[in-house]
Amino acid sequence: xxxxxxxxxxxxxxxxxxxxxxxxxxxxxxxxxxxxxxxxxxxxxxxxxxxxxxxxxxxxxxxxxxxxxxxxxxxxxxxxxxxxxxxxxxxxxxxxxxxxxxxxxxxxxxxxxxxxxxxxxxxxxxxxxxxxxxxxxxxxxxxxxxxxxxxxxxxxxxxxxxxxxxxxxxxxxxxxxxxxxxxxxxxxxxxxxxxxxxxxxxxxxxxxxxxxxxxxxxxxxxxxxxxxxxxxxxxxxxxxxxxxxxxxxxxxxxxxxxxxxxxxxxxxxxxxx
Numbered sequence: 339x340x341x342x343x344x345x346x347x348x349x350x351x352x353x354x355x356x357x358x359x360x361x362x363x364x365x366x367x368x369x370x371x372x373x374x375x376x377x378x379x380x381x382x383x384x385x386x387x388x389x390x391x392x393x394x395x396x397x398x399x400x401x402x403x404x405x406x407x408x409x410x411x412x413x414x415x416x417x418x419x420x421x422x423x424x425x426x427x428x429x430x431x432x433x434x435x436x437x438x439x440x441x442x443x444x445x446x447x448x449x450x451x452x453x454x455x456x457x458x459x460x461x462x463x464x465x466x467x468x469x470x471x472x473x474x475x476x477x478x479x480x481x482x483x484x485x486x487x488x489x490x491x492x493x494x495x496x497x498x499x500x501x502x503x504x505x506x507x508x509x510x511x512x513x514x515x516x517x518x519x520x521x522x523x524x525x526x527x528x529x530x531x532x533x534x535x536x537x538x539x540x541x542x543x544x545x546x547x548x549x550x551x552x553x554x555x556x557x558x559x560x561x562x563x564x565x566x567x568x569x570x571x572x573x574x575x576x577x578x579x580x581x582x583x584x585x586x587x588x589x590x591x592x593x594x595x596x597x598x599x600x601x602x603x604x605x606x607x608x609x610x611x
Contacts, residue, residue, distance in 0.1 A: 344364060344365075344366055345364070345365040345366050346362060346363065346364060346365065347362070347363040347365060348360075348361075348362055348363075349361045349362075349363065349595060349596070349597065351595070357372045357373055358372065359373075360372065360373040361373070361597060362607075362608055363597065363601060364604075364607055367604075367607070368598070368600060368601045368602065369601060369602050369603070369604040369607050370597050370601050370602075370603055370604070370607075371603065371604055371605055371606075371607045371608050372603070372605075390446055391447070391451050391454075391455075392447075392451075392455060393442040393443065393444050393447070393455065394442065394443040394444070394446075395440060395441070395442050396440070396441045396442075397438060397439070397440045397441075398438075398439050399436065399437070399438055399439075399518075400435075400436070400437040400438075400439060403435040403437075404433060404434065404435045404436050405434045405435055406431040406432070406433060406434070406522070406559070406560050407431065407432050407434055408429065408430070408431055408432075409430040409431060409432050409521060418430075421523060421566075423523055423525070423565045423566050423580060423581075423582060424565070424580070424581070424582025424583050425582070425583060426525040426527070426528060426565050426581075426582075427525065428523035428524055428525045428562075428565050428566065429523065429524050429525075429526075429560070429562070430521060430522075430523045431521065431522050431523070431524065431560050432519070432520075432521055433518075433519075433520040433521060433522060436517070436518045436519075436520055437515055437516065437517055437518065438515070438516045438518050439513070439514075439515050440513070440514045440515075440516070441511065441512070441513050441514075442511070442512045442513075442514075443509060443510060443511055443512075444510050444512070445507045445508060445509050445510040446481065446507070448481065481507075484506055484507040484508070487503060487504075487505050489503065489505070518569065518570060519570065520567070520568060520569045520570070521566075521567075521568045522559065522560070522564050522566070522567050522568075523564065523565050523566040523567075524559065524560050524561060524562035524563065524564055524565070525562050525563055525565045526561055526562040526563075527562075528562065528563035528565060528581070528584065529584060529585075529586055530563060530584055530586070531563065532559070532563060532564075535563075563581070564579075564581075565580065565581045565582075566578065566579070566580045566581070567579045
């Protein structure tokens, strides 16, 4: 996965079905690519190899105890922090009580996999290029089968919950809780309300990069519109979403919502789509 820069447009047609409902356009190369709803056997094999070489991670953000308080600025005489973000004057708030709970399972990994994954995360956290830090994917070899457990069906179903026996490989689970220091800047004069933004995030939420953003924005935010959201994802990396300029235009012709006729379809323009 890597960032795509350029003159790019996204078209979503709620009335269309299947792959025709979502398309990304490269306006410089005049090509477009539709969202793929089926993967080839090679892509599935590659994805399985990737998953079997990494931790199985379940990350949840605890949002129930979250509160917002005004950020303070100044050395001796503290005052509420106000920043200019683009053309908007925003009140800055600290997000309190946000906890990221991460659960990992790694019984399917070899020691070599664990060492490689740790080195990759350390490289990324130090600011290295994300794509350079990811090692070239190699075909995953099967692990040695786990020891066969000789249990009858009656013994298994009658086993008490606290003493239940794992029939397959012994699970290796690690849980980590980390308090996240996030900030949000709100502007009460922004010409867009939260509801349209949530509708857009609802469409793109299947992309895991936007799912957490939707979850955060769905919370009960302070008054106004979040013109900037900052959430740390690694010790030295902060995810920042900023709205610096917004101009509503109701005179956009219907043709802008359709793929131009001179654009050609390129199913490989965005490999990660």
